[in-house]
Amino acid sequence: MAELKYISGFGNECASEDPRCPGSLPKGQNNPQVCPYNLYAEQLSGSAFTCPRSTNKRSWLYRILPSVSHKPFESIDQGHVTHNWDEVDPDPNQLRWKPFEIPKASQKKVDFVSGLHTLCGAGDIKSNNGLAVHIFLCNTSMGNRCFYNSDGDFLIVPQQGKLLIYTEFGKMLVQPNEICVIQRGMRFSIDVFEETRGYILEVYGVHFELPDLGPIGANGLANPRDFLIPVAWYEDRQVPGGYTVINKYQGKLYAAKQDFSPFNVVAWHGNYTPYKYNLENFMVINSVAFDHADPSIFTVLTAKSVRPGVAIADFVIFPPRWGVADKTFRPPYYHRNCMSEFMGLIRGHYEAKEGGFLPGGCSLHSVMTPHGPDADCFEKASKAKLAPERIADGTMTFMFESSLSLAVTKWGLKASCCLDENYHKCWEPLKSHFTPNSRNPMGPN
Numbered sequence: 498m499a500e501l502k503y504i505s506g507f508g509n510e511c512a513s514e515d516p517r518c519p520g521s522l523p524k525g526q527n528n529p530q531v532c533p534y535n536l537y538a539e540q541l542s543g544s545a546f547t548c549p550r551s552t553n554k555r556s557w558l559y560r561i562l563p564s565v566s567h568k569p570f571e572s573i574d575q576g577h578v579t580h581n582w583d584e585v586d587p588d589p590n591q592l593r594w595k596p597f598e599i600p601k602a603s604q605k606k607v608d609f610v611s612g613l614h615t616l617c618g619a620g621d622i623k624s625n626n627g628l629a630v631h632i633f634l635c636n637t638s639m640g641n642r643c644f645y646n647s648d649g650d651f652l653i654v655p656q657q658g659k660l661l662i663y664t665e666f667g668k669m670l671v672q673p674n675e676i677c678v679i680q681r682g683m684r685f686s687i688d689v690f691e692e693t694r695g696y697i698l699e700v701y702g703v704h705f706e707l708p709d710l711g712p713i714g715a716n717g718l719a720n721p722r723d724f725l726i727p728v729a730w731y732e733d734r735q736v737p738g739g740y741t742v743i744n745k746y747q748g749k750l751y752a753a754k755q756d757f758s759p760f761n762v763v764a765w766h767g768n769y770t771p772y773k774y775n776l777e778n779f780m781v782i783n784s785v786a787f788d789h790a791d792p793s794i795f796t797v798l799t800a801k802s803v804r805p806g807v808a809i810a811d812f813v814i815f816p817p818r819w820g821v822a823d824k825t826f827r828p829p830y831y832h833r834n835c836m837s838e839f840m841g842l843i844r845g846h847y848e849a850k851e852g853g854f855l856p857g858g859c860s861l862h863s864v865m866t867p868h869g870p871d872a873d874c875f876e877k878a879s880k881a882k883l884a885p886e887r888i889a890d891g892t893m894t895f896m897f898e899s900s901l902s903l904a905v906t907k908w909g910l911k912a913s914c915c916l917d918e919n920y921h922k923c924w925e926p927l928k929s930h931f932t933p934n935s936r937n938p939m940g941p942n
């Protein structure tokens with residue numbers, strides 16, 4: 498595979514032409530009477546026309562045939578995709594899942610779309626407020642099938658196997674430890690090369706932004722220039738047998754046939770694009786004196802709600818870093834949170850749980866559900882000598898943190914067969930260390 502090219506910069510106003518057609522972007526206007534190379538002009542709007550300039554998103558695509566050239570959409574098998582948040586009774590327990598099993602290609606060919614499984618979510622698609630977490634488990638490329646989501650944006654976190662993603666804006670290669678965002682309406686098709694697994698955070702009706710940095714200043718966390726946008730690439734490919742466009746619309750899957758590849762965009766310009774980001778580029782902020790900063794210092798991207806400082810969902814990572822805090826219990830503290838915390842593991846092992854939380858698995862700590870280090874971790878960290886130490890080398894844990902109270906699907910609780918019934922036992926050995934007659938045997942604080 499020849500190395501793919503990208504444009505750098507988060508949310509930039511970009512312009513790109515396939516080098517086979519120089520000058521394919523119209524000069525000085527968006528919608529000439531006749532476009533260069535006799536292409537069709539098509540606008541893709543990612544925000545209301547009248548959004549403030551800082552949040553206004555749209556791109557202009559110059560393509561061989563417009564997207565409208567297709568047969569009518571018809572309902573198809575929904576598989577394990579759902580937006581029904583009342584399938585099973587709510588469950589306030591700490592939930593943890595073992596790694597989800599990927600189907601074997603020799604038994605059943607499953608592509609990215611047929612391998613989508615909704616695990617949890619909340620909110621309402623029709624009013625553009627909410628989110629879903631999906632797990633994808635696949636072994637086959639999509640071939641002459643593409644997908645677009647009318648409901649929201651997909652933040653895709655591959656955990657095993659790389660993804661070659663064809664989009665209307667060009668091609669992206671996304672490997673584990675990278676993420677990509679494919680925004681609402683963008684058509685894409687994914688090639689896979691092995692048994693492939695990952696996580697998806699879908700947010701309805703809002704887009705991901707870089708978090709404000711406040712006193713951190715102008716630089717740090719995920720830097721804008723490390724976000725990569727594909728460059729224009731087209732194929733003028735007829736598909737006489739029929740190319741299938743799959744659409745998730747109001748939570749349901751529909752398919753329409755057309756006679757050509759949708760990746761027929763010769764040139765585009767605008768600020769509404771797919772993009773990818775390598776998590777290794779995250780500049781980590783951490784405590785260098787004592788105590789913990791809140792995990793919001795690890796936010797890569799945020800999908801804001803209308804309430805200031807309150808996210809529909811934050812995408813947060815726990816990357817390799819130094820731990821140097823003095824006189825401090827260094828693992829994550831015990832806590833209860835008004836937010837929902839969905840966690841996944843791309844590779845390695847998470848510092849607060851030595852076993853049981855595995856790559857390709859996940860956990861959900863719901864609103865106000867208590868959680869924290871397991872008993873073993875507590876004992877070790879309470880006695881550890883506090884020298885500077887590397888934390889999480891070879892590991893990448895992430896969190897989707899949401900202000901919404903998430904409901905788990907029937908697939909998540911039952912059909913996936915991966916729920917760890919013994920999760921609660923990791924805290925059972927916690928014992929009282931209370932010494933009522935001795936204030937602090939360990940030291941002065």
Ligand SMILES: [Fe+2]
Nearest residue numbers: 832838862868
């Ligand atoms: Fe937590």
